[in-house]
Amino acid sequence: MSATEAGSPSRLFTVPIVVEVGLLVLFAFLLLDTLDPDYRGGWFVSATLLLGLAFLGLVFVRDVTVALWGRPAKPTPAADTGPLGGDDDEALPAADWRTIGDAAATLAGVFACIFVLGVVLGTALAAWVIFIWQSKLNAGKALIGAVLIGIVLPVLFALALDLTLWPGIIPQLIPDWVGGGLVPPL
Amino acid sequence: MEFFAKLPEGLGHLLSLQPLLALIAGTLLGFVFGLIPGLQSITALVVILPFTFGMDPIVAMYLFAGVIGASGQGGSVTAITLGVPGTAQNAATVIDGFQFTKRGEASRALGIAAGTAMLGATFGLVVLLLFIPVFLPFLLYFGPAEIFWIMAFGLVSMSAVLPGPFFKGLFGVTLGIVLSTIGYGGPTIAVARFNFGSSYLLDGLDLVAVIIGLLVVSESLVYLFDRKRAPVLPASERPRMKVQWRAFAAGLIEPARYPGLILRCSAIGTLIGALPGIGGVIAQFMSYNAAYATSRHKEEFGKGSVEGLIASQAAIDAKEGGSLLPTFIFGIPGNGEMALVLAAWTIHGLHPGPFFLSNHADLAWALILGLFVSNLLATGLVLTCSFVAARVPNLRPDYVGLSIIVMAVIAVIAVRSNLWDIALVLAIGLLGYLLGLARISVIGVVIGFILGRLMEFNFYTALQSGLGQLSIFVSSVISVVLAIATAAIIVLVIARAMRRFWAARMARVGLPSGEGR
Numbered sequence: 176m177s178a179t180e181a182g183s184p185s186r187l188f189t190v191p192i193v194v195e196v197g198l199l200v201l202f203a204f205l206l207l208d209t210l211d212p213d214y215r216g217g218w219f220v221s222a223t224l225l226l227g228l229a230f231l232g233l234v235f236v237r238d239v240t241v242a243l244w245g246r247p248a249k250p251t252p253a254a255d256t257g258p259l260g261g262d263d264d265e266a267l268p269a270a271d272w273r274t275i276g277d278a279a280a281t282l283a284g285v286f287a288c289i290f291v292l293g294v295v296l297g298t299a300l301a302a303w304v305i306f307i308w309q310s311k312l313n314a315g316k317a318l319i320g321a322v323l324i325g326i327v328l329p330v331l332f333a334l335a336l337d338l339t340l341w342p343g344i345i346p347q348l349i350p351d352w353v354g355g356g357l358v359p360p361l
Numbered sequence: 362m363e364f365f366a367k368l369p370e371g372l373g374h375l376l377s378l379q380p381l382l383a384l385i386a387g388t389l390l391g392f393v394f395g396l397i398p399g400l401q402s403i404t405a406l407v408v409i410l411p412f413t414f415g416m417d418p419i420v421a422m423y424l425f426a427g428v429i430g431a432s433g434q435g436g437s438v439t440a441i442t443l444g445v446p447g448t449a450q451n452a453a454t455v456i457d458g459f460q461f462t463k464r465g466e467a468s469r470a471l472g473i474a475a476g477t478a479m480l481g482a483t484f485g486l487v488v489l490l491l492f493i494p495v496f497l498p499f500l501l502y503f504g505p506a507e508i509f510w511i512m513a514f515g516l517v518s519m520s521a522v523l524p525g526p527f528f529k530g531l532f533g534v535t536l537g538i539v540l541s542t543i544g545y546g547g548p549t550i551a552v553a554r555f556n557f558g559s560s561y562l563l564d565g566l567d568l569v570a571v572i573i574g575l576l577v578v579s580e581s582l583v584y585l586f587d588r589k590r591a592p593v594l595p596a597s598e599r600p601r602m603k604v605q606w607r608a609f610a611a612g613l614i615e616p617a618r619y620p621g622l623i624l625r626c627s628a629i630g631t632l633i634g635a636l637p638g639i640g641g642v643i644a645q646f647m648s649y650n651a652a653y654a655t656s657r658h659k660e661e662f663g664k665g666s667v668e669g670l671i672a673s674q675a676a677i678d679a680k681e682g683g684s685l686l687p688t689f690i691f692g693i694p695g696n697g698e699m700a701l702v703l704a705a706w707t708i709h710g711l712h713p714g715p716f717f718l719s720n721h722a723d724l725a726w727a728l729i730l731g732l733f734v735s736n737l738l739a740t741g742l743v744l745t746c747s748f749v750a751a752r753v754p755n756l757r758p759d760y761v762g763l764s765i766i767v768m769a770v771i772a773v774i775a776v777r778s779n780l781w782d783i784a785l786v787l788a789i790g791l792l793g794y795l796l797g798l799a800r801i802s803v804i805g806v807v808i809g810f811i812l813g814r815l816m817e818f819n820f821y822t823a824l825q826s827g828l829g830q831l832s833i834f835v836s837s838v839i840s841v842v843l844a845i846a847t848a849a850i851i852v853l854v855i856a857r858a859m860r861r862f863w864a865a866r867m868a869r870v871g872l873p874s875g876e877g878r
Contacts, residue, residue: 190795190798190799191798191799191800194795194796194798194799194801195799198532198536202539205539205555208555215547215550215552216542216546216547216552216554217546217547217548217817217821219542219548219816219817219820219821220539220542220554220817223535223538223539223542224535224539226531226535227532227535227536227539230528230529230531230532230535231528231532233528234526234528234529234532237526274586275794275795275798277586278582278585278586278791278794279791281582281585281586282578282582282787282788282790282791283787285766285787286783286784286787289770289783290780294770294771294774294783298767298770302763302767305585305759305763306759309585309586309759310757310759320760320763324760324763324764324767325767328764328767328768328771329767329770329771332411332768332771333771335412336411336412336415336771336775338411338771338774338775338778339778340771340774341774341778341780341783356780358780359561359779359780359781360560360561361559361560361561361781
């Protein structure tokens with residue numbers, strides 16, 4: 176590694192470190208909530224949060240140290256990664272933020288489709304879009320896959336289990352299947 | 362003993378029509394899911410979970426046992442005939458198993474794998490039955506403080522052996538516990554915690570949604586977005602195979618020539634299975650390495666070694682017996698499959714924990730007998746269905762991933778029919794995916810979540826019984842022993858890491874480290 180690379184802040188932008196920061200903030204926020212004088216939820220939760228912060232803090236310090244000043248990963252069991260190091264955690268993965276964005280967008284899209292159109296139509300539409308966008312299938316093949324996974328699969332299970340699938344918030348098109356759903360309180 | 366007195370009743374259930382049909386159906390499903398690369402036994406459990414809600418719990422347990430018992434054998438068929446692990450835990454089977462197929466001895470290898478699986482599963486279940494009477498008398502002395510400590514011990518020891526740094530494992534566990542505290546709870550009068558004004562969160566996070574989200578949806582995202590990890594073998598590279606009955610039969614009895622190896626590797630599988638959170642992959646490779654270390658024919662390993670194949674297969678099937686031990690005795694799930702079994706119990710209103718065996722011995726026997734018979738049936742399936750293994754479809758990873766997400770959605774709808782459970786399972790799935798990228802083990806989060814509420818309940822109950830004095834947690838011999846053991850694990854793991862750190866530092870500056878003296 177060159178001298179300019181070592182210690183560069185851009186090396187901190189790895190998936191593990193960003194996830195750890197997010198979790199540290201979340202735990203600190205929840206801990207503050209439990210330290211409120213009006214909090215009556217018991218100190219078992221506070222103690223657990225405090226322990227979690229301590230464990231994650233140690234991991235975070237180690238990962239930051241390795242990211243800034245560590246040597247490039249090598250598959251030796253005794254690599255110098257600090258006293259908290261593990262056997263198979265030497266190489267921190269390069270941040271693939273696009274993949275993470277794709278995954279988050281996919282799940283959000285699937286839920287949005289289900290919310291609006293219901294499970295049957297929504298999963299079919301989501302599957303069709305994913306097959307075209309992610310799998311690069313042509314529209315016809317994507318439609319076949321979407322019908323199989325998004326319509327046939329849920330309908331078969333719903334009939335077999337006598338389930339009422341969420342029909343979506345659009346006006347009712349097919350009673351009990353598509354449209355006319357009342358959103359439960361959140 | 363009351364538990365063993367229930368054996369005839371368990372056998373009676375096994376021979377009744379509904380449980381037997383459930384077992385056969387579960388075995389077929391588990392075998393097929395094991396056979397198809399990309400599908401796992403836990404995926405099969407998610408598929409059947411909604412069906413079990415309306416079932417008699419005994420019948421549901423036979424269905425679960427069928428899936429759990431047969432998937433390993435299904436996976437080994439694909440591993441041997443195609444060189445692709447049908448399930449993740451069959452990875453080591455490929456190393457030697459596929460070499461047999463390459464030299465035209467697939468039937469022999471399938472026979473060896475099936476014979477070993479039977480012996481391994483039997484060993485695991487026998488060990489389970491031997492250890493239950495050892496533990497049961499102690500359970501009478503388990504009060505809330507002891508239960509709290511056994512859970513703390515289980516979670517810490519699991520963190521010590523999970524892949525990745527120890528403190529990441531511990532953090533995963535605490536994350537699971539924190540997630541379990543969302544909703545009503547507390548020391549005396551239940552109050553709302555971390556619900557941020559949401560009425561949906563008042564009841565807490567749904568157990569099934571959390572387990573399926575973390576273990577299944579997160580994995581489906583890997584299939585959708587990380588194609589390199591999806592196991593696929595082009596049809597053109599598939600070897601043609603024809604089952605040779607004599608070779609299969611000869612292979613079936615071949616493991617009997619290696620009793621020491623079978624015992625050693627089954628013991629490793631059972632032990633690893635009994636440690637919460639440790640999967641079959643670790644059991645298989647530890648067993649394989651142990652076999653290599655003690656073999657007189659090391660040069661054959663990786664080139665179609667009988668010992669290598671036996672070692673990998675014995676561990677997979679022996680681990681199920683081991684994983685039942687913490688599940689039955691303490692309500693601590695041994696692996697992801699057992700986490701779903703516990704979820705099914707909870708949905709049926711049953712309470713896992715130290716008194717489960719006394720109160721529901723019939724369910725325990727259903728799982729034990731079901732696992733044993735399922736392995737027998739799966740051996741028959743290996744014999745009769747292996748010729749179709751070469752024609753197993755290569756499912757597209759994106760089809761697999763999306764189908765799993767749809768199945769997960771249906772499973773959570775079947776529990777409570779709540780729209781927001783769909784959002785929860787997907788959000789938890791994304792969390793699991795991110796945790797996986799950050800190398801934080803999701804199985805630790807799952808087990809922390811399952812045990813979190815029980816730990817908190819027992820913590821406050823113990824405190825109340827001790828009139829608020831923390832000394833209640835070290836007031837019995839069992840508590841003291843468990844507390845010391847928990848602390849010892851933490852100290853030992855840190856000491857080992859420190860020693861390796863300093864050894865590496867010394868090596869860098871060219872000084873002797875003192876290691877190995």
